[in-house]
Amino acid sequence: MKKFILFLLICSCQNRVEPPEAYGAVPSERQLEWHKLKYYAFIHFSPNTFTNKEWGYGDELPEDFNPSALDVDQWARVVKEAGMEGIVITAKHHDGFALWPSKYTEHSIKNSPWKDGKGDILKDLREACDKYGLRLGMYLSPWDRNHPEYGTPEYITYFRNQLRELLTEYGDIYEVWFDGANGGDGYYGGANETRKIDNTTYYDWNNTRNIVRELQPNAVMFSDAGPDIRWIGNEQGYAYDPNWATMNGEEFYPGMNGINKRLGTGDEDGNLWIPAEVNTSIRPGWFYHKAEDNKVKSLNQLIDNWYHSVGMNGNFILNLPPDKRGLIHENDIKALQELKDYVDKAFSFDYTDGAEVSASNTRGNASEYKEGHAIDKDMESYWATDDIVLDAFLIIDFSDKIDVNALLLQEYIRLGQRIKGFSIEADVDGKFVEVANGITIGNRRLIKFKKVLTSKLKINFKGKVSPVISNIEVYRVPEMIGKPKVRRNKHGKVTIFSDSPDPIYYYTTDGSEPSLNSKKFTKPFVLNESGQIRAKAYLTSGGVASETVIEYFDIPRANWTITSNRESNDYYPIENAIDGNPESTWFSVKNDKIRDAINLTLDLGDIFPLNGFTYLPRQDGRNEANVFKYKIEVSKKGNSWTTVLDNKEFSNIGNNPIQQKVFFPKTYEAKYFRITCIDDLHSEGWMNVSELGVITK
Numbered sequence: 001m002k003k004f005i006l007f008l009l010i011c012s013c014q015n016r017v018e019p020p021e022a023y024g025a026v027p028s029e030r031q032l033e034w035h036k037l038k039y040y041a042f043i044h045f046s047p048n049t050f051t052n053k054e055w056g057y058g059d060e061l062p063e064d065f066n067p068s069a070l071d072v073d074q075w076a077r078v079v080k081e082a083g084m085e086g087i088v089i090t091a092k093h094h095d096g097f098a099l100w101p102s103k104y105t106e107h108s109i110k111n112s113p114w115k116d117g118k119g120d121i122l123k124d125l126r127e128a129c130d131k132y133g134l135r136l137g138m139y140l141s142p143w144d145r146n147h148p149e150y151g152t153p154e155y156i157t158y159f160r161n162q163l164r165e166l167l168t169e170y171g172d173i174y175e176v177w178f179d180g181a182n183g184g185d186g187y188y189g190g191a192n193e194t195r196k197i198d199n200t201t202y203y204d205w206n207n208t209r210n211i212v213r214e215l216q217p218n219a220v221m222f223s224d225a226g227p228d229i230r231w232i233g234n235e236q237g238y239a240y241d242p243n244w245a246t247m248n249g250e251e252f253y254p255g256m257n258g259i260n261k262r263l264g265t266g267d268e269d270g271n272l273w274i275p276a277e278v279n280t281s282i283r284p285g286w287f288y289h290k291a292e293d294n295k296v297k298s299l300n301q302l303i304d305n306w307y308h309s310v311g312m313n314g315n316f317i318l319n320l321p322p323d324k325r326g327l328i329h330e331n332d333i334k335a336l337q338e339l340k341d342y343v344d345k346a347f348s349f350d351y352t353d354g355a356e357v358s359a360s361n362t363r364g365n366a367s368e369y370k371e372g373h374a375i376d377k378d379m380e381s382y383w384a385t386d387d388i389v390l391d392a393f394l395i396i397d398f399s400d401k402i403d404v405n406a407l408l409l410q411e412y413i414r415l416g417q418r419i420k421g422f423s424i425e426a427d428v429d430g431k432f433v434e435v436a437n438g439i440t441i442g443n444r445r446l447i448k449f450k451k452v453l454t455s456k457l458k459i460n461f462k463g464k465v466s467p468v469i470s471n472i473e474v475y476r477v478p479e480m481i482g483k484p485k486v487r488r489n490k491h492g493k494v495t496i497f498s499d500s501p502d503p504i505y506y507y508t509t510d511g512s513e514p515s516l517n518s519k520k521f522t523k524p525f526v527l528n529e530s531g532q533i534r535a536k537a538y539l540t541s542g543g544v545a546s547e548t549v550i551e552y553f554d555i556p557r558a559n560w561t562i563t564s565n566r567e568s569n570d571y572y573p574i575e576n577a578i579d580g581n582p583e584s585t586w587f588s589v590k591n592d593k594i595r596d597a598i599n600l601t602l603d604l605g606d607i608f609p610l611n612g613f614t615y616l617p618r619q620d621g622r623n624e625a626n627v628f629k630y631k632i633e634v635s636k637k638g639n640s641w642t643t644v645l646d647n648k649e650f651s652n653i654g655n656n657p658i659q660q661k662v663f664f665p666k667t668y669e670a671k672y673f674r675i676t677c678i679d680d681l682h683s684e685g686w687m688n689v690s691e692l693g694v695i696t697k
């Protein structure tokens with residue numbers, strides 16, 4: 001009998017076709033758990049919420065933190081109802097204020113008026129997360145503008161003590177968020193000075209990370225350089241193709257400059273698995289500002305973020321900043337629900353259900369690797385080819401003709417990220433016609449293409465090694481048309497355009513809602529005064545309308561002249577700063593030896609009542625030469641100058657380079673406006689401006 005069993009065992013071993021070997025770096029079990037998530041919330045809440053700042057200086061008083069109706073149960077309910085799976089909270093942001101009664105500092109809610117200092121937001125949030133079945137993550141800012149010892153070894157002990165509190169007192173933590181920012185100056189216990197640290201050594205990351213491993217072995221650690229998940233390199237919520245989950249991690253450290261683009265793509269064949277988390281805020285800023293109540297991301301925008309995060313080999317962390325009441329604002333809730341409705345509707349019916357699938361090759365002709373596994377919804381089963389077959393295709397046959405316009409592709413990432421190149425073809429009148437293509441897939445890739453009526457889709461894969469596909473889904477998602485862009489050039493000419501395929505545009509200038517009865521945009525027109533343009537795009541093919549875009553243009557710029565005390569870089573003329581085109585930028589020459597701060601002076605051609613200004617830094621994904629510290633002066637005649645603002649900072653302009661809109665404390669009548677760059681972001685002695693404007697209304 002024993003011999004017979006042995007014989008059977010040998011036979012079955014011989015018949016067994018070995019699975020493909022893993023390729024390159026592969027995810028850890030904790031990363032695989034994280035890859036099962038898609039979408040979760042970020043909460044930015046601190047004294048900044050009350051002082052209207054993005055980066056607190058560290059001198060805010062605990063009394064400043066005084067929410068009138070704080071209700072973390074509301075946060076968790078909103079998050080759950082939005083279809084999100086967890087919450088990462090700024091337990092401590094750069095201002096050093098702790099949202100829990102930390103033993104190690106007085107700069108915490110224990111000295112705030114909220115609940116007479118007896119409350120603990122993290123404890124309440126833990127309970128709320130448990131109630132709604134959400135995960136909880138902690139953001140603990142390494143940079144601390146409040147702590148007197150920041151910059152010395154003592155602060156590292158303090159930082160680690162706080163980390164231990166967060167990881168031992170609040171249950172299971174799924175993610176720890178370490179930010180890379182260090183803007184230099186701060187309160188630092190009253191020192192009011194600049195403290196720069198060496199990002200490569202100061203935090204002794206290996207030992208700091210060990211604390212997380214020891215206390216919360218399942219938690220993933222985020223930073224702009226991993227070790228478990230990485231930043232995507234922008235704060236607009238966009239991953240692009242290619243997006244490799246691999247990186248040569250040792251070449252990076254948190255807070256390293258000039259790596260944003262590389263973080264965006266990852267490193268093909270990088271030796272560590274460090275996939276991307278895609279972050280953005282539902283509003284322009286990370287903290288709540290009343291002035292942004294009407295700037296909540298539109299449904300179109302959020303859908304675009306969805307395809308470029310969840311659909312681009314990343315997870316999506318969307319920030320919902322509680323307001324001064326301590327509640328997630330109604331406008332934010334509305335936008336979240338609209339996105340939820342779209343996602344539920346768009347991906348409710350998968351056309352691979354009931355479809356037949358065939359493949360150009362199946363590994364060893366073995367049933368465990370057959371093509372059916374690519375549509376069986378079991379993420380642990382997969383279709384694989386023989387080792388020597390790197391190019392392969394699948395055909396999905398729906399038997400009837402159907403309208404489709406989106407596809408989900410997933411690699412079996414336990415065996416690495418193997419595919420570099422894919423295309424999708426649809427059978428149109430008996431011939432396969434390409435409808436979309438791309439480079440990387442990874443854990444999850446959603447591809448949206450123009451609607452096609454077809455009974456068969458063919459998906460071609462190009463592997464770096466043999467492809468291994470765990471899942472494919474096919475959808476017909478609602479058609480959308482993106483918001484148009486409205487621009488006015490220096491001479492007052494207004495253009496309306498967009499990236500959408502076949503739009504027509506209608507617009508108004510009187511504040512009314514555009515419709516098919518409004519003026520149709522056919523060619524650029526002139527707007528020679530300040531005014532508002534509202535525009536909407538429509539799909540020519542079928543009535544679908546975009547959301548309305550509202551652009552306000554201040555006084556015309558035709559008579560403006562602009563000068564600087566620093567020469568311009570040859571390729572980036574100074575006129576770029578006022579040409580109305582955010583894609584063109586002025587760069588001064590770079591010279592860190594000249595100690596004079598660089599300035600730009602606008603001659604507005606006439607005297608105007610100035611209430612503020614706008615500054616847009618370069619928009620090309622880099623941040624060198626962005627103005628960080630600045631001074632504003634105005635003048636009536638150009639000989640004597642009045643200082644309006646001095647030594648101010650554009651907080652977070654490195655990571656979130658959106659338009660900075662700054663109001664003056666009062667109105668100044670002036671013909672001349674001057675901005676001086678006291679310090680650029682990396683103190684390299686240069687300056688850039690994509691657009692500079694004044695606010696007269």
Ligand code: FUL
Nearest residue numbers: 054179180181286652655
């Ligand atoms: C950045 C920080 O400086 C911002 O304030 C915000 O917390 C964002 C998520 O990360 O780098």
